[in-house]
Amino acid sequence: MDDQNKNLLLATALSAVVLLGWYAFFPPPETAPEPGVEISETAPQTGATGTPATAPSAGIAASEGAAGLVTQDPQDAPRLSIDTPRVVGSISLLGGRIDDLQLKDYRETQDDDSPIVTLLSPAGQPNAYYALFGWAPGTGLGIDDVPGANTLWQAAEGATLTPDSPVTLTWDNGKGLTFAREISIDEDYMFSVSQSVTNTRDASVALAPYGTLARHGEPANLENFFILHEGVVGMADGELSEIDYDDMTDLDPDPRDGSRAQVTAVTENGWIGFTGHYWMSTLIPAPGDAFRAIAKYDERRDIYQTDVVLPTVTLAAGESTSANTQLFAGAKEWAAIRDYERGGIEGFLDSIDWGWFFFFTKPIFAVLHWLNAAIGNMGVAIIALTFLLKILVFPLAYKSYASMARMKELQPEMEKLRERAGDDRQKVQKEMMELYKREKVNPAAGCLPILIQIPIFFSLYKVIFVTLELRHSAFFGPFSDLSAPDPTSLFNLFGLLPWGAPAPDSILALAFIGILPILLGISMWLQQKLNPAPTDETQALIFAWMPWVFMFMLGGFASGLVVYWITNNVITFSQQYLIMRSHGYSPDVFGNIRKSFKRKEKNAEK
Structure with missing residues (x-):
């Protein structure tokens, strides 16, 4: 397995583990049963000096005969x-x-x-x-x-x-x-x-x-x-x-x-x-x-x-x-x-639950709120916010994708190195590290954009989930609530029929996912094809299934978050393609897709 594929596999697996853990720890909320109501009275407590220790307990008094006090519903x-x-x-x-x-x-x-x-x-x-x-x-x-x-x-x-x-x-x-x-x-x-x-x-x-x-x-x-x-x-x-x-x-x-x-x-x-x-x-x-x-x-x-x-x-x-x-x-x-x-009122804005990543969630929401006020559509504001976030991390992304292009250029030398070293893995690793140092290539650079993306993803999820401004906020067509899961599915012909999609926590929801999760899976799949298909069959199988696993995992998330993720994938795909081309490596995306289908046909024949 070459180092580029190792890095990509590591980053993808890390993202999958984090998202799976997130989904496991944060299941869909359940509605608590409605409690009964009791009405009673407790007298106020006083300290030894007659100073009130606490306020009176709330309730309806049943005292009679006291001035101004009545027994009344x-x-x-x-x-x-x-x-x-x-x-x-x-x-x-x-x-x-x-x-x-x-x-x-x-x-x-x-x-x-x-x-x-x-x-x-x-x-x-x-x-x-x-x-x-x-x-x-x-x-x-x-x-x-x-x-x-x-x-x-x-x-x-x-x-x-x-x-x-x-x-x-x-x-x-x-x-x-x-x-x-x-x-x-x-x-x-x-x-x-x-x-x-x-x-x-x-x-x-x-x-x-x-x-x-x-x-x-x-x-x-x-x-x-x-x-x-x-x-x-x-x-x-x-x-x-x-x-x-x-x-x-x-x-x-x-x-x-x-x-x-x-x-x-x-x-x-x-x-x-x-x-x-x-x-x-x-x-x-x-x-x-x-x-x-x-x-x-x-x-x-x-x-x-x-x-x-x-x-x-x-x-x-x-x-x-x-x-x-x-x-x-x-x-x-x-x-x-x-x-x-x-x-x-000191600290009153903290009454909104910004979470652990408050240093991300507060400014992210402030910008999102401003964009929504300027544009007038929260879905378009999320897309605009995604562009702004990608601009902020562009220097890091540029270095990462440039490093990935250099890794591709070194691929022939790495293959020769493996042939010379044979089964001596220690020698292979040592000579590869010398090659990276000589050519000034960081093999871990490909992981950085995904690692940066994880806290941003969680922060935006927090913003979309907890803030009132996303509640019942429309995008276009059937997407009338960006804080709720995608309301479209094959079950209602993706919003053309006048009934809703299956409930997000039902088994049917797994089969009838919406158009946004499908677009998410496709965008991840296309982004994956920027890289040559792994030669190892196990790797190829993992990579082949990863976009569709994410598609179903994120299908029950707020549609505003999925809009962000799709936009991010499209921008990332475009950035990576153009940057790698500018450094002399021309990704054959559609050629990789054809090779993927041919490999599947061969496996089917076997």
Whole structure:
């Protein structure tokens, strides 16, 4: 086996092993069963000095007789409407919860009659998910003296929350404390919640403002895909933390209420919340404020919870105080999140799961986003991005293909060398190394483009899979979602018939692959033919099957990734052909194809 074929075989085998490992570790995501919903109450915990230790656990209180507290079905409570250009929903006056929110710009599927995406849902409904705010009692106060999950707030009749009109909720505990909560929202997905309290008592009181995000059970659409983080995400003074839902059961136990919790002290800047594939809800204290970020799981009630608890405030008689917290609840749009980060929310762009190769994925997506905005078609933008990436690695590719051409020129000398050395392999290797050194040829240079391609491939796969901008993004014709596998196949005459292709995880999908994977296999096969066919039958068999193995392996991947891979193969083929010709070696591509068919005919005759 000559060294050129060794290098090509090594690089191809390495790529195959990496992709097979990727496919094995990252199987198609499975949908988790929808969990049940439990509603209950836990009183806030206090420390020995009366300072609140955590925010109250989320739930519906059943306390009766306490001022302002009622026993009421949260779905029957009075509500204030939310209506902005991008979201619609309502705020429950029971607890002042932001618990009903839908995203106007996004639908569950691509069907015209598909419902818009629901992000937040009231307690009592399946997969309840909501935000609430309040004050945890400290010295001189009891749980009934502060607003909680079951407080019935007052608001102006008919008030509607819009970007131009904030709403104000009020509650008087009847014991000398008056609470107010002003809620506003911007044109996108950011709520601002300003909580204030006035003390008209004769004595001072202590209390701590908090915000809570609570979800009852795991999300119904949890994907459980290894490449994607779903669960708690937070930033604490520049350090990003992520906790998967299934890892929250391993948090440190809290002996006071039996829950599992992780408490992080944040000195200046941070945020915490829940993130999914495309949607996120995050609590964000004002920049510069110290607070405690809490991730919590209550196994008894199956409630996941994140809290931000600000420092305790001692309020003298006649004094007032306020606290400001933001709530992001919406789509993980790169441009919107970037603007919020530029507006002062430190590290907010890291809420998008960029992965281990973030130094690749972040700039790759930034360029892809810019190209899509300029071109207006995400598929064409991916093709343009591929050209830019190939330009960046062109110097390396040039050296590699030039080295491959020089290797071909040395082929006659290498054959003579083998004849002279006979079966003495050590002598053959030694003389070959001397030949390479004398002719200034690097036999491993052919592997470099493929080795460079692997992290780029993984980074682009991450970008295409996790970013919202690829969701339901069209290319042309039947390719209406570049984040999904190729929708065409022989089963629907490659998109000509009005029904879909077999599901990607079905056995039929292996037989009825789409037009993009077929083009991928052909482009790999043509690229392979740039090199003379191996003389060894085993090598020839491996090389003959490799493009078609890759074709079926990548058939279930996102079609945007396959578009990239096809474009990359075509560019690589063109580069290699032209560079090798410029160095005196003229690859007989079609001659190699003819020889391949003749060899197969001879094997068939045998």
